[in-house]
Amino acid sequence: MHHTQDRSARRRRTHARILVACCTAGAVLLTAAGAHAGTGDAGSRASLAVQAAETVERVTGTSDLVPGTPVAGGATRAEVGDETSAARITAPATADGAVELAFGSDVLRLTLPGSADAQATTSANGTVVYPGAGEDVDLAVQPNRDGVRALITLKDADAATEFRFPLGLPADAATETLEDGSVLVTRGEEYLGTFDAPWAKDARGEAVPTEYRVEGGALVQTVRPGPGTAFPVVADPAWFIPIAIVAGRLLLSQGVKSISKHAAQRMAQRGISQEMVARTVKTGKKTKGKSPGTWKYTTGKIWVVINKAGNVVSVGRN
Known part of the structure; x- marks a missing residue:
């Protein structure tokens, strides 16, 4: 610790x-x-x-x-x-x-x-x-x-x-x-x-x-x-x-409303900041997620999954 x-x-x-x-x-x-x-x-x-x-x-x-x-x-x-x-x-x-x-x-x-x-x-x-x-x-x-x-x-x-x-x-x-x-x-x-x-x-x-x-x-x-x-x-x-203030402006501008407990745990474990999530949603490649109603955003470093309610539900490193 x-x-x-x-x-x-x-x-x-x-x-x-x-x-x-x-x-x-x-x-x-x-x-x-x-x-x-x-x-x-x-x-x-x-x-x-x-x-x-x-x-x-x-x-x-x-x-x-x-x-x-x-x-x-x-x-x-x-x-x-x-x-x-x-x-x-x-x-x-x-x-x-x-x-x-x-x-x-x-x-x-x-x-x-x-x-x-x-x-x-x-x-x-x-x-x-x-x-x-x-x-x-x-x-x-x-x-x-x-x-x-x-x-x-x-x-x-x-x-x-x-x-x-x-x-x-x-x-x-x-x-x-x-x-x-x-x-x-x-x-x-x-x-x-x-x-x-x-x-x-x-x-x-x-x-x-x-x-x-x-x-x-x-x-x-x-x-x-x-x-x-x-x-x-x-x-x-x-x-x-x-939602960190700097990242929050980016997240909110992309329709992201919140971060789930699961996503927050993964962010802490993998060293992924809220700002990294925000920039991936803003600039990453958008594809359909594995679960119905979800979208996956991918950059060279990380990926972010968002559901139809605008919640970040999972993140990870490529």
Whole structure:
């Protein structure tokens, strides 16, 4: 279940996701999400928030981030996509609140494993940080073009290494851990989204072993620093919405309405991204499928089968 760097890199290229840009050197301009008690305390918190944001953004880059706007109570909300394929992502005001992602009529909540005393602060690039969310731990939330990342920063070797993110899933939703370490979320045969295979990097950019398990209604991430690990370590549970925004425009333009559970499983197993599916439907050779009422789209690399209702029902590599 360990994260593989080659596969992760391929996903980032095909989805135009993360690790494609470094944050600008120097101070990050920040705006506080909540009121501060005094000048000295405010200055100290701002300094810690700058450090927390810089640490995360050096690892993730900032080119795919979607900045949000403040809402009541100190939360931050970002609208991702357009009127035909939109998601609403809300980062909570404190580090014990829930990240909320609403897509259509479905709402998923991922509760952060931090303290109520750690308040949200937003960087100029859109990263919402929670300095001091735990002992020797910072948290961050990054709304982005494909969904949302919740990031953990282990500041030193004394930091905790296991983190529980209680899940609030839509009614009748179920989770399934796949071979690559990702966690599929489905409802019957309907694909709702994916927690991508986890990753963690140390201060030298080296991979740190990490994995998920789903336990007691929570997504649990374990990070395993070793004797040679350079701190801080940044680790990431990332949730991707059912139709990635970039791919979604292509899919919707071709009459594709959804991806089935079976197809989503095959995509994860075979390293096929939603964008690859979208482009195959748009540019591939169209032939009749084996089952009545289905169509098969084929390019040099992959094939996609769609039924008459507009659902992707199977995918594969040639």
